[in-house]
Amino acid sequence: MKQPIYLDNNATTPLDPRVLEAMLPYFTEKFGNAASRNHAFGWVAEEGVDYAREQVAKLIGCTEKEVIFTSGATEADNLAIKGVFEMYKDKGNHIITAVTEHKAVLDTCKHLEKNGARVTYLGVKEDGLIDLAELEAAMTPETILVSIMYGNNEIGVIQPVKEISAIAHKHGALFMTDATQAVGKIPVDVNADGIDLMAFSAHKMYGPKGVGALYVRRKNPRVKVTSQMDGGGHERGMRSGTLNVPGIVGLGKACELCRLEMESEAIRLSGLRDKLESTLNKMEESYVNGNTQHRLPHVANISFKYVEGEGLMMAMSDLAVSSGSACTSASLEPSYVLKSLGLSDDLAHSSIRYGLGRFTTEEEIDQAIAVTEKAVNHLRELSPLWEMFKEGIDLSKIEWAEH
């Protein structure tokens, strides 16, 4: 079977062969437990972990002691939010986040609401960015944490993290960010950005799955989180569990490659993305979702009106993309991120996310354009809504039989 063109790099990225090469010895001859202090096997593994910690720290501008390895960004989000809530409960119980966050943040907050937390879910503007005045107004003396993602996974918009952290700090709260989509793609510096806690993951930046990290600030202020996993007291007592040495080595190598190649790669990717987006946006009734100034270089989210996203993906079987339509889910609810931008359900159902990556070529983008245009035109020929639109019928005036 011919492999489709992979344009779903916001879901996961392929492993860079250079990362794999760095990892391989740690599966075999360097198999030691990094916590074994009494023999060479342990020391070699520990060296690998220490080196990876340096590579990670260098990418985000922190010190090695501030990097806590986890099983991925979801665990890091849980550790940060639950850990802060438990550690700072004497100070307050209020957390502020946004409706467009990843489920790992939203569901963690919902869980804490059952345990006495008060959570404010900020809405977003039409372009996907939060309103800073609204954030400021939501701050209270009980606010202990503001958790706003760096770059959005569906539409790629980048939140004004510097401004957000300044507001959080002004009111004595900590600032946490889920930077899973941003780290390794754009410059992220925890000091310049005023970040106190930051979650990210290896498999979104050409590293392996099952490993990620939480940055926890140690100075100005010294941030503490209660551990969510009890055991041997690994990772400065914040995350027990034998370290996933090959995974961590892979995360380190992935961070190093991103740091060295990010600048040129971001230019290359935004060039390809802009070509894809501007060409497809020339199609009739197509709409680009989210802010187009403040966003990640490798994401485009486009709605093709009068065509349903899942049906469209089926017609584009030569492309691996994703859709905000959720015809398969039991709820049939389209993307909550797109809906929170104020998009109508039918436009949300008509959306396709293209996520470009390190291995995306210009030839692939040209093919993706051709495949999309053909599929959209084909499905519009089948679409009663398109026919009605062409006849000038106002679809909003029709009484649809909801089912």
Add this chain to the structure above:
Amino acid sequence: MAYSEKVIDHYNNPRNVGTLNKDSKFVGTGLVGAPECGDVMRLQIEVGEDNVITDAKFKTFGCGSAIASSSLATEWLKGKTIDEALSIDNMDIVEELALPPVKIHCSVLAEDAIKSAINDYRVKNGLEAIVLEKSHH
């Protein structure tokens, strides 16, 4: 999710796509679903002598299973009498296309579209609309 071969076949080669003259008294039109729900089907039948359906056309906004369900429905409708058409059950469509549980609503919509088209035809020709049982959602 993987689609069955029959869904893929109907999706790639949809039968009877098109539009009949909705103002003709021989044509019944059913428009069901809603854009907000991610699927809308329009199914039309043309009825000849002896209540036999001589032509059927569809257009569908929706996922592959919705398109396949309506394509299959038009195929089945041609040559049937109105009474025979009324007996098409959504579960027949589920079975024929091997639809998974999350796609059963697509077949329900196709059954609704058939009945709605028949009722449109009946009302146009001075007959009472048939009271439809609520199909099993």
